[in-house]
Amino acid sequence: MASHFSLSAISLLTLLSLLLTATASPDTASTVIGATYSASTAATYPTPPTPERVASAVSSLGLSSLRLDVSDPGLVRAFLYSNTTLLLTIPNALVPPLASNRSNAMRWLYAHVVPFFPRTKIAAISVGNDVLESTPEFSQFLLPAIQNVHLALLDLGIRKIAVSTTFSFVNVVTTPFPPSAAQFQDAPLETVIRPLLQFLRDTNSSFFINVYPYNLYRLRSEIPIGFPLFQEHPFSFRDDMATGVRYRNLFDMMVDAVISAMAVAGHENIPLIVTETGWPSSSTDPREADANPVYAELYIKGLLGHLRSGRGTPLRKEGVPLVYIYELIDKQVRQGRNWGILFPNMTKKYKSIDYSSGSDSVLGGFGFLKMVVGQFLVFAFLLRGNAAISLL
Ligand SMILES: *[C@@H]1O[C@H](CO)[C@@H](O)[C@H](O)[C@H]1NC(C)=O
Numbered sequence: 001m002a003s004h005f006s007l008s009a010i011s012l013l014t015l016l017s018l019l020l021t022a023t024a025s026p027d028t029a030s031t032v033i034g035a036t037y038s039a040s041t042a043a044t045y046p047t048p049p050t051p052e053r054v055a056s057a058v059s060s061l062g063l064s065s066l067r068l069d070v071s072d073p074g075l076v077r078a079f080l081y082s083n084t085t086l087l088l089t090i091p092n093a094l095v096p097p098l099a100s101n102r103s104n105a106m107r108w109l110y111a112h113v114v115p116f117f118p119r120t121k122i123a124a125i126s127v128g129n130d131v132l133e134s135t136p137e138f139s140q141f142l143l144p145a146i147q148n149v150h151l152a153l154l155d156l157g158i159r160k161i162a163v164s165t166t167f168s169f170v171n172v173v174t175t176p177f178p179p180s181a182a183q184f185q186d187a188p189l190e191t192v193i194r195p196l197l198q199f200l201r202d203t204n205s206s207f208f209i210n211v212y213p214y215n216l217y218r219l220r221s222e223i224p225i226g227f228p229l230f231q232e233h234p235f236s237f238r239d240d241m242a243t244g245v246r247y248r249n250l251f252d253m254m255v256d257a258v259i260s261a262m263a264v265a266g267h268e269n270i271p272l273i274v275t276e277t278g279w280p281s282s283s284t285d286p287r288e289a290d291a292n293p294v295y296a297e298l299y300i301k302g303l304l305g306h307l308r309s310g311r312g313t314p315l316r317k318e319g320v321p322l323v324y325i326y327e328l329i330d331k332q333v334r335q336g337r338n339w340g341i342l343f344p345n346m347t348k349k350y351k352s353i354d355y356s357s358g359s360d361s362v363l364g365g366f367g368f369l370k371m372v373v374g375q376f377l378v379f380a381f382l383l384r385g386n387a388a389i390s391l392l
């Protein structure tokens with residue numbers, strides 16, 4: 001009991017200090033928006049679009065980044081000289097061989113990175129995707145594999161590609177609410193996450209996590225539908241009593257739960273990248289009435305509007321630097337749920353959604369506007385001050 005109390009007291013202090021620094025910083029959050037392309041298997045895409053078609057779809061949607069679930073070199077080549085950044089994924093099956101011998105990591109990099117980088121803007125590599133859940137027997141090899149990929153990149157003189165691995169929220173975080181009480185589950189924390197966080201800090205990399213408000217909403221019947229769908233409503237909020245923070249959407253709550261869990265594990269400053277999030281527009285399961293195109297559009301529109309607002313989350317005013325929508329294209333063979341923002345024929349599913357992140361020049365423009373508005377306010381204040389003086 002005593003040890004529980006002191007742990008939560010320490011974590012509360014950490015969170016309160018996070019909150020103070022978060023409140024002190026201005027609205028400067030800016031998030032790059034990407035999508036995941038999971039060209040998984042021939043069974044789901046019997047006639048996959050050509051890599052060139054995928055690349056042109058990504059740029060015409062205005063997406064700034066693409067996460068490749070399966071890092072086919074043909075796809076990486078299709079992004080030569082484009083401004084789209086890529087996040088590559090190494091399949092789970094390669095984790096043990098990469099861990100056992102750095103020359104295997106080198107071989108993978110020679111096939112997927114060396115021929116293209118830096119003309120293709122490869123920003124990061126995820127060693128495996130949800131290894132803890134999908135292939136738990138490989139968990140012990142995860143960190144050595146990540147280290148070997150990192151060292152092999154250094155051997156090649158490449159310092160700009162971050163290396164990490166991808167987790168799934170529901171498999172690693174104890175509780176989403178209240179966010180301040182969230183911690184990593186004991187087993188993955190001690191074996192994988194704690195040493196990984198240290199590696200991420202030492203190498204300036206980020207924590208990658210798949211965050212699905214949709215799945216949490218389905219598990220918790222007390223959550224009203226407006227909460228995951230970013231429908232701001234006077235009575236739609238949840239207060240975190242420990243931090244005094246009010247949450248108005250489930251996405252922020254889940255992100256802050258991860259931030260809290262990292263803070264409790266001793267790392268409050270590691271950037272968080274959301275490698276997957278989305279809402280299905282249909283499902284083969286008739287009980288999933290909430291998997292419909294109206295809700296899916298509300299979720300994606302609400303998410304992008306929230307990310308562009310520059311408000312970040314209550315515990316992280318600088319927000320999440322990069323969010324990947326799951327997923328780019330509906331699977332051609334319909335299985336379970338459909339998540340794509342494009343139909344299999346590559347047309348847009350939600351006509352009115354703008355997927356662009358807002359380029360640097362646009363952000364620069366807003367910065368300028370803010371400064372002008374700020375000066376105007378100061379000016380107006382002085383005028384009123386003068387008026388007050390003359391009235392006296
Ligand atoms: C990439 O960005 C640069 C700078 O904004 C721009 O000049 C160039 O045309 C862009 N290239 C492509 C292929 O969009």
Ligand SMILES: *[C@@H]1O[C@H](CO)[C@@H](O)[C@H](O)[C@H]1NC(C)=O
Nearest residue numbers: 099100101102103104105107
């Ligand atoms: C790693 O692989 C290389 C090339 O296949 C081999 O020469 C070397 O002996 C291997 N090292 C270990 C420790 O297995």
Ligand SMILES: *[C@@H]1O[C@H](CO)[C@@H](O)[C@H](O)[C@H]1NC(C)=O
Nearest residue numbers: 159160202203204205271321
């Ligand atoms: C760490 O990452 C930040 C943001 O991407 C970058 O500005 C900085 O130069 C990096 N530092 C090192 C030591 O790589």
Ligand SMILES: *[C@@H]1O[C@H](CO)[C@@H](O)[C@H](O)[C@H]1NC(C)=O
Nearest residue numbers: 342343344345346347348349
């Ligand atoms: C593409 O597929 C969607 C969904 O099946 C359909 O509604 C649309 O008419 C198709 N567009 C074209 C140009 O084939």
